[in-house]
Amino acid sequence: DTAVSQTPKYLVTQMGNDKSIKCEQNLGHDTMYWYKQDSKKFLKIMFSYNNKELIINETVPNRFSPKSPDKAHLNLHINSLELGDSAVYFCASSLPGQGIEAFFGQGTRLTVV
Amino acid sequence: DAKTTQPPSMDCAEGRAANLPCNHSTISGNEYVYWYRQIHSQGPQYIIHGLKNNETNEMASLIITEDRKSSTLILPHATLRDTAVYYCIVLNSGGSNYKLTFGKGTLLTVNP
Numbered sequence: 001d002t003a004v005s006q007t008p009k010y011l012v013t014q015m016g017n018d019k020s021i022k023c024e025q026n027l028g029h030d031t032m033y034w035y036k037q038d039s040k041k042f043l044k045i046m047f048s049y050n051n052k053e054l055i056i057n058e059t060v061p062n063r064f065s066p067k068s069p070d071k072a073h074l075n076l077h078i079n080s081l082e083l084g085d086s087a088v089y090f091c092a093s094s095l096p097g098q099g100i101e102a103f104f105g106q107g108t109r110l111t112v113v
Numbered sequence: 114d115a116k117t118t119q120p121p122s123m124d125c126a127e128g129r130a131a132n133l134p135c136n137h138s139t140i141s142g143n144e145y146v147y148w149y150r151q152i153h154s155q156g157p158q159y160i161i162h163g164l165k166n167n168e169t170n171e172m173a174s175l176i177i178t179e180d181r182k183s184s185t186l187i188l189p190h191a192t193l194r195d196t197a198v199y200y201c202i203v204l205n206s207g208g209s210n211y212k213l214t215f216g217k218g219t220l221l222t223v224n225p
Contacts, residue, residue, distance in 0.1 A: 004156075035213075041198070041217075042215065042217070043151075043157065043200075043213075043215035044215070045212050045213065045214070048212065056212055090156050090157070092156070092157075101159040101162075102157075102159060102213060103159070104156030104157045104158070105156050106155060106156050107154075107155070107156050
């Protein structure tokens, strides 16, 4: 059983399009995250949600809108895609208040052409 | 804004111990040292964490100096599958602001 699963694994799309990446975790965690890994391999946090409530928003453009329909899901919707959005996006989850171990998904490689 | 310094790369022979150093000279009293790794094309994977005492689990050992300004991750018997980028992260544990700040890490290459 995959703990944190993301779909799709690969996404190729044209500039200006709107796309979504889905994330689900079956670990019973209350907190979920989105991280972005750019071409230089730096991993940076974008958002975190605790029990469907936004906790961290790291100055991400408004074109990025996370949505958490329930605490097991955190989807990432991106409007008006730009070339610079090309990256690998990782979803993660953890228990709140402990910060012991975060589980990451396998990533979604987004390519904007 | 990583608070840690790691060598960019290291090599290790298969079957030997891999010792990965990390400097965190500005660490404060309530901040933990965490280690994650990222195998090529996969998501980061938690390895171990510690506050003051040395720690050991099924994957690795973590040695933290007495002044807590540096630490070493030890993989006792490295295998080819341990080739990955290893990240040392200083984190104020607790609360829902669990924000891992990844630096450049150390690319460990295990050679046959």
